[in-house]
Each structure stands twice: as structure tokens, then as C-alpha cells.
Amino acid sequence: MFTIGEFARHGRVSVRMLRHYDATGLLRPAHIDPATGYRHYTAAQLARLNRVIALKELGFTLQQVRDIIDDAVTTEELRGMLRLRRAELETVMAASAARLVQVEARLRAIEGEGRMSSDEVIIKSIPGVRVAELTAIAASYEPEDISPVIGPLFDELCGRLDPAVFAGPAVAYYEDAPDGRIIVHAAMPVNMPLQEGDLRVVDLPAVERAATIVHRGSMDAVVPTEQTLARWIDESGFQPAGYAREVTLEFPPNRDEWVTELQAPLS
Numbered sequence: 288m289f290t291i292g293e294f295a296r297h298g299r300v301s302v303r304m305l306r307h308y309d310a311t312g313l314l315r316p317a318h319i320d321p322a323t324g325y326r327h328y329t330a331a332q333l334a335r336l337n338r339v340i341a342l343k344e345l346g347f348t349l350q351q352v353r354d355i356i357d358d359a360v361t362t363e364e365l366r367g368m369l370r371l372r373r374a375e376l377e378t379v380m381a382a383s384a385a386r387l388v389q390v391e392a393r394l395r396a397i398e399g400e401g402r403m404s405s406d407e408v409i410i411k412s413i414p415g416v417r418v419a420e421l422t423a424i425a426a427s428y429e430p431e432d433i434s435p436v437i438g439p440l441f442d443e444l445c446g447r448l449d450p451a452v453f454a455g456p457a458v459a460y461y462e463d464a465p466d467g468r469i470i471v472h473a474a475m476p477v478n479m480p481l482q483e484g485d486l487r488v489v490d491l492p493a494v495e496r497a498a499t500i501v502h503r504g505s506m507d508a509v510v511p512t513e514q515t516l517a518r519w520i521d522e523s524g525f526q527p528a529g530y531a532r533e534v535t536l537e538f539p540p541n542r543d544e545w546v547t548e549l550q551a552p553l554s
Contacts, residue, residue, distance in 0.1 A: 453478070499551070525554075533548075
């Protein structure tokens with residue numbers, strides 16, 4: 288048998304943690320010396336300890352871990368718990384990856400300050416276009432709030448439209464909501480009338496003069512491109528007249544290969 292200290296070393300856990308597992312009934316010592324109260328463990332108990340640590344690392348509570356190890360849940364229930372936990376972890380990982388992209392975008396914006404090329408920005412007029420659209424509300428204009436809203440909108444929009452009616456690249460545009468949030472519009476140009484009640488169809492007005500720039504890559508990393516455009520507008524003596532439209536020119540499966548034109552209206 289091992290003393291509690293020896294067992295802790297072999298199990299790569301703390302003595303304090305083993306005492307806690309004992310107090311909660313999760314991992315009892317194999318033997319307690321009645322004279323000294325010293326706890327002793329066997330090598331066979333390492334298997335239970337490993338399962339406790341693995342399940343705890345997956346985010347289960349100690350009560351859930353005890354139920355699982357003591358067969359208080361069925362195999363099917365355990366599968367369901369593990370699937371749910373896997374989905375939760377995948378969501379956290381995806382959110383962390385998106386935050387990392389946004390941090391890197393901010394760093395690129397900082398590193399690119401003062402190195403702006405005026406060749407990247409073109410002033411042009413934007414013709415009016417009839418679009419079918421879906422709208423939703425985002426908490427803010429930050430990429431981490433826009434991306435989870437605009438993506439599903441376009442997925443639903445393209446799923447509800449016959450590709451035969453498409454008349455141009457997808458357009459995203461934005462408005463301020465009365466409560467300070469952002470109204471997000473996902474729109475597809477259409478070349479024929481739609482059945483009544485299919486989708487909202489609107490005419491986006493022409494823009495007489497817009498400053499445009501092409502962004503290459505995921506829209507989660509759009510900040511440096513947007514700020515290059517903003518600096519150019521300011522240094523050129525123009526005034527912006529609302530949010531830039533985002534026109535998707537190319538959208539392969541790899542988001543890092545997307546090509547999007549930002550169209551900032553000028554007053």
C-alpha cells in the first residue's frame with residue numbers, strides 16, 4: 288500500500304485533493320490506520336483516480352463524477368452527457384478561436400498605423416439594386432457580435448431563395464437600432480419578382496459617391512481594412528455618411544480566402 292503522500296505523487300494530484308475526495312466519498316482510502324488515522328491507498332485505486340480526474344477535466348461536477356463512476360447513470364445517459372459536454376467545449380473553442388482572430392486583427396491594425404496606401408481606396412458610384420433580405424439585431428458593431436448574426440441570416444436567405452433569381456453578389460448593410468444596438472441586413476440582389484410573402488424585397492438606393500476598399504480574408508479580421516478606409520476618408524477631407532456596405536465578391540469554403548468590398552458612402 289501507499290501512504291497518502293506516495294499515492295498523491297503517483298497520481299499527480301495534491302494531498303489536499305485526495306483528502307477532499309475522501310471527505311466527499313468520491314475516493315475513499317483502502318485502509319485507515321485506526322491508531323494514527325493515516326490513510327493508505329493501493330495501486331489499483333489509481334484507475335478510479337484517473338477516471339475522476341478525466342471526468343472533472345471535462346467539466347462534470349463532483350456529484351456527476353461520483354454518479355458516473357458508481358454506475359448511477361446508464362450507459363446511454365453517460366453517452367448523452369459526454370456528447371453535451373463535447374458540444375459545450377467545441378462552442379468554447381470556436382469562441383476562443385474567433386476572439387484570437389479579432390485580437391490578431393487589432394494587432395495588425397496597430398502595426399499598420401502610418402503605413403496606409405492610398406492606392407487601396409477607390410472612389411466610385413454604386414448603382415441602386417433590388418434585393419431580397421432578412422434582418423436581425425446584433426448587440427454591437429464589433430465583429431464578435433456581427434458574425435454570429437450575419438452568417439445564419441445568409442444561410443437561411445440562400446436556403447429560401449432559388450439560385451436562379453440571384454442577380455449579383457451578396458450584400459450586408461447596417462443601421463442603428465433605436466436602443467443602441469445594430470440592425471443587420473443580409474441581402475441578395477434578385478432579378479425577378481418573388482412570390483408574395485416569401486421574403487422582404489427592398490430597393491437599396493444608389494450611392495453617388497463611395498470610398499471603396501477590398502478586404503481579403505475572414506470578416507472576423509476586417510478591422511485593419513476598415514480602419515485603413517476610415518483614415519483615408521479622414522485624411523482626404525471627406526465625411527462618412529453611414530455604415531459601409533459589405534459586398535461579397537468571392538466566398539470559397541475557406542473563410543480566410545473570402546474577398547469582400549467595403550463601400551463607405553460619403554457626404
